[in-house]
Amino acid sequence: MKDSYLKWFKGKVKRAITNYGMIEDGDKIAVGLSGGKDSMALLHVLNLIRREVPVDYRLHAIYVNPGWPVEIDVMERFCQERDVPFTNKITDIGEVVFYDRNEKNPCALCANLRRGAINNTARDLGLNKLALGHHLDDAIETFFMSLIFTGQFRTFSPVTFMDRSGITLIRPMIYLTGQTVETFAGRENLPVVKSLCPVNGETKREEMKSLVSGLSQQYPELRTRFLTAFQTLDSKNLWPPMVRRRPMPDL
Numbered sequence: 645m646k647d648s649y650l651k652w653f654k655g656k657v658k659r660a661i662t663n664y665g666m667i668e669d670g671d672k673i674a675v676g677l678s679g680g681k682d683s684m685a686l687l688h689v690l691n692l693i694r695r696e697v698p699v700d701y702r703l704h705a706i707y708v709n710p711g712w713p714v715e716i717d718v719m720e721r722f723c724q725e726r727d728v729p730f731t732n733k734i735t736d737i738g739e740v741v742f743y744d745r746n747e748k749n750p751c752a753l754c755a756n757l758r759r760g761a762i763n764n765t766a767r768d769l770g771l772n773k774l775a776l777g778h779h780l781d782d783a784i785e786t787f788f789m790s791l792i793f794t795g796q797f798r799t800f801s802p803v804t805f806m807d808r809s810g811i812t813l814i815r816p817m818i819y820l821t822g823q824t825v826e827t828f829a830g831r832e833n834l835p836v837v838k839s840l841c842p843v844n845g846e847t848k849r850e851e852m853k854s855l856v857s858g859l860s861q862q863y864p865e866l867r868t869r870f871l872t873a874f875q876t877l878d879s880k881n882l883w884p885p886m887v888r889r890r891p892m893p894d895l
């Protein structure tokens with residue numbers, strides 16, 4: 645029973661990797677490890693798959709340490725047990741976000757600084773790809789955030805090449821829901837490190853999480869429908885660009 649879930653889960657990750665050409669022979673992949681269930685599950689599954697596919701790739705876990713206390717030893721041991729090198733990148737992001745700038749909306753700045761730090765660290769380590777633990781729920785929540793707060797139809801892509809760092813960002817768990825990742829982490833007994841972020845659980849993203857979970861109680865196929873929509877989006881089904889921005893003088 646355990647094995648069939650594991651096989652199913654690995655199958656979804658392999659399919660996303662194949663469908664979007666995420667991993668190639670010789671890739672050196674940084675895995676963004678936050679200590680949370682999603683990134684722990686990601687590192688675990690990428691390590692298991694590594695032994696089963698004819699593609700030769702290496703993994704290197706990176707934790708961007710915002711400067712607050714965290715159970716580093718748990719993450720370190722987790723990587724050691726899998727023979728995956730681990731880098732604890734200590735930064736002053738926490739101080740910059742919460743004290744220097746005293747941001748009202750600290751999450752966006754924190755995410756930006758973290759992104760920069762992880763990219764630079766990966767590049768300095770000679771790695772060419774960066775895997776993040778985003779899943780389907782994250783993509784749907786991002787879609788709603790963009791729609792509700794900025795009036796755009798957009799979400800992140802399974803694969804993105806970043807010009808500045810020359811690193812390709814990949815999201816191998818994109819076909820899986822948050823619930824299935826959580827179940828996987830539980831079944832595989834993966835340790836989880838508590839986040840000590842001061843705004844944990846009080847963000848706009850949390851609002852979007854409740855929105856998606858409320859909607860999917862009413863419409864149980866919502867997440868699958870979103871996945872289909874992301875994969876088959878046709879701009880012809882939306883409004884065409886305006887022919888003229890200003891009315892003609894006689895209109």
Ligand SMILES: Nc1ncnc2c1ncn2[C@@H]1O[C@H](COP(=O)(O)OP(=O)(O)OP(=O)(O)O)[C@@H](O)[C@H]1O
Nearest residue numbers: 676677678680681682683684706707708776777778
């Ligand atoms: N401090 C960090 N250091 C390295 N990678 C990180 C860090 N924070 C987040 N990430 C990466 O970015 C992904 C998305 O980050 P987010 O903050 O949305 O976390 P999350 O969805 O709660 O995931 P997790 O359960 O892994 O914490 C994570 O899955 C992880 O791969």
